[in-house]
Amino acid sequence: xxxxxxxxxxxxxxxxxxxxxxxxxxxxxxxxxxxxxxxxxxxxxxxxxxxxxxxxxxxxxxxxxxxxxxxxxxxxxxxxxxxxxxxxxxxxxxxxxxxxxxxxxxxxxxxxxxxxxxxxxxxxxxxxxxxxxxxxxxxxxxxxxxxxxxxxxxxxxxxxxxxxxxxxxxxxxxxxxxxxxxxxxxxxxxxxxxxxxxxxxxxxxxxxxxxxxxxxxxxxxxxxxxxxxxxxxxxxxx
Numbered sequence: 300x301x302x303x304x305x306x307x308x309x310x311x312x313x314x315x316x317x318x319x320x321x322x323x324x325x326x327x328x329x330x331x332x333x334x335x336x337x338x339x340x341x342x343x344x345x346x347x348x349x350x351x352x353x354x355x356x357x358x359x360x361x362x363x364x365x366x367x368x369x370x371x372x373x374x375x376x377x378x379x380x381x382x383x384x385x386x387x388x389x390x391x392x393x394x395x396x397x398x399x400x401x402x403x404x405x406x407x408x409x410x411x412x413x414x415x416x417x418x419x420x421x422x423x424x425x426x427x428x429x430x431x432x433x434x435x436x437x438x439x440x441x442x443x444x445x446x447x448x449x450x451x452x453x454x455x456x457x458x459x460x461x462x463x464x465x466x467x468x469x470x471x472x473x474x475x476x477x478x479x480x481x482x483x484x485x486x487x488x489x490x491x492x493x494x495x496x497x498x499x500x501x502x503x504x505x506x507x508x509x510x511x512x513x514x515x516x517x518x519x520x521x522x523x524x525x526x527x528x529x530x531x532x533x534x535x536x537x
Contacts, residue, residue, distance in 0.1 A: 448490035
């Protein structure tokens with residue numbers, strides 16, 4: 300079983316997320332795709348990775364070795380001004396796409412600001428589904444429409460099925476703030492993927508994420524003290 304985390308500047312939080320995963324679902328191999336520009340995952344976790352080497356793989360993109368995001372953003376000349384997070388959602392989606400492009404088997408995508416509450420091996424038991432997780436509503440009231448999306452906090456992505464049906468997690472033409480050409484149909488994290496899966500008629504399996512995770516919340520790495528939250532819920536990872 301494999302899980303992947305796209306990491307950004309929260310090395311201690313990410314480590315606790317991994318420990319909580321292993322506490323409730325032992326034997327999962329974790330791949331950390333590190334996009335940090337300040338606090339890299341290895342800066343605080345070198346010994347941790349050494350101790351758990353067979354179970355942790357760190358993919359280093361901290362200097363744009365694999366995805367040069369500044370160059371990549373220039374390929375979208377009609378993009379809107381940055382909303383304040385330097386196109387963070389778009390970068391996240393493109394990082395997930397990179398992981399899918401280089402994976403040969405299904406994986407569970409896991410956010411770094413979640414703690415696992417119970418065994419999640421059920422996610423890997425639905426290999427006939429395109430994805431397993433929870434469907435959320437993404438409401439953009441000023442445009443007057445609702446968008447359904449696959450919640451990115453924890454979800455199973457059936458990479459072989461995606462490849463067979465030509466389904467991609469990322470589509471820049473439908474990504475918030477990367478284009479001004481489709482003002483009524485722009486999607487953020489997980490929404491284009493859901494649209495493509497739905498239109499292909501592929502099976503999905505929905506699970507209530509609140510049964511499986513605690514989520515620190517939107518903008519957690521900027522707006523809150525993550526380690527205070529982690530210590531408060533130490534029973535989930537310690």
